[in-house]
Amino acid sequence: MKARDLGPALEWASAQSARLLSDGSSLELKLHQLHFVEILQKGDKNEAIKHARTYLAPFASVHKVEIQKLMACLLWAGRLEQSPYAELLSPSHWENMIEEVSQQFCSLMGQSHASPLSVVISAGVQGLPTLLKMASVMAAKGQEWQAMKQLPVPVDLGRELQFHxxxxxxxxxxxxxxxxxxxxxxxxxxxxxxxxxxxxxxxxxxxxxxxxxxxxxxxxxxxxxx
CATH class of the missing domain: 3.30.40.10 (Zinc/RING finger domain, C3HC4 (zinc finger))
Structure with missing residues (x-):
């Protein structure tokens, strides 16, 4: 995708379509939208219509507004930058999609999208206040909490730190x-x-x-x- 090649990402999203939908993800639609805009910007209106009928139509019942917006873009084939929908050509769309594909891939694999070191630091930052307070209470009672098999209090971490x-x-x-x-x-x-x-x-x-x-x-x- 960084080389502006959507092929592998579209193939993967199609193979994982059911799992993505069960996760509430519209990644497959977004990739097809991006491909539709790329085709349209080249001025190939017929190819864009063919792509829409094949890959966008199945999403029309749920994402009607997004599909209608793309259909209006057909009027500006080859000159989309002059249209009211010029924001669809923003490089940020590609950057956001690259990030989302990476996140969804890691999510389906049950892995963190962030580096392991970043995850450990984030978990430590969230859990440290509870652990420090517990350590001071246990010290006051003369008990050694580090020797316990289980912490006496729960350490709540955000959903972003739950991976499996x-x-x-x-x-x-x-x-x-x-x-x-x-x-x-x-x-x-x-x-x-x-x-x-x-x-x-x-x-x-x-x-x-x-x-x-x-x-x-x-x-x-x-x-x-x-």
């Missing part, structure tokens, strides 16, 4: 799988299915959430799918 769907049950300390999936309780906390069965005495009674005062029954818990 691996779930480890906070009660049994075991990773979730198909036989022992994560279950969402009515209070919003998540435990493994085995933990819920044990807490409810084999599904026979209501039980209290280990992390808040609310009670729930097994039938109220819903399986989570990542």
């Amino acid at each position: 769907s691996i779930f480890v049950c906070p009660v049994l300390r075991e990773q979730g799988n198909d036989e022992n999936p994560p279950m969402l309780m009515p209070c919003g906390h998540v435990l493994s299915k085995q933990s819920i069965v044990k807490l409810s005495k084999s599904n026979t009674r209501a039980f209290k959430c280990p992390y808040c005062p609310l009670e729930a029954t097994v039938t109220q818990c819903k399986q989570l799918h990542f």
Whole structure:
């Protein structure tokens, strides 16, 4: 894309179309829009119409306004820079698309778009105030928190620092799988299915959430799918 070649990006987006849509991404449409403008700027109106019918029409029901704007551009084929839609030729469109393709690719791979060092620093900046406060409280009580297997307080990180769907049950300390999936309780906390069965005495009674005062029954818990 940095060499103004959209071919590989369009091919990849087409292959990942279903996954992109499930993520709420309109990347495939944006790439086809960019290609449409490139064709139109060369003055090839017929080729632009053919491209629109093939690749833009499927998105028309959801992105009607964007498609209408592109169709109006047909009146300015070869001289789009003189039209009310000249901003479509801005180099920033290419720059933004290069960045978005990179971000979406990393997202589908379950990886961070940022460098590992940047991620570690960002997580440290967000979590450090909580850790410092906890260290001072534990020191005042004469306890050594560094020897603990689990922190006594949660360290909340933003969604931008969450990259995968691996779930480890906070009660049994075991990773979730198909036989022992994560279950969402009515209070919003998540435990493994085995933990819920044990807490409810084999599904026979209501039980209290280990992390808040609310009670729930097994039938109220819903399986989570990542």
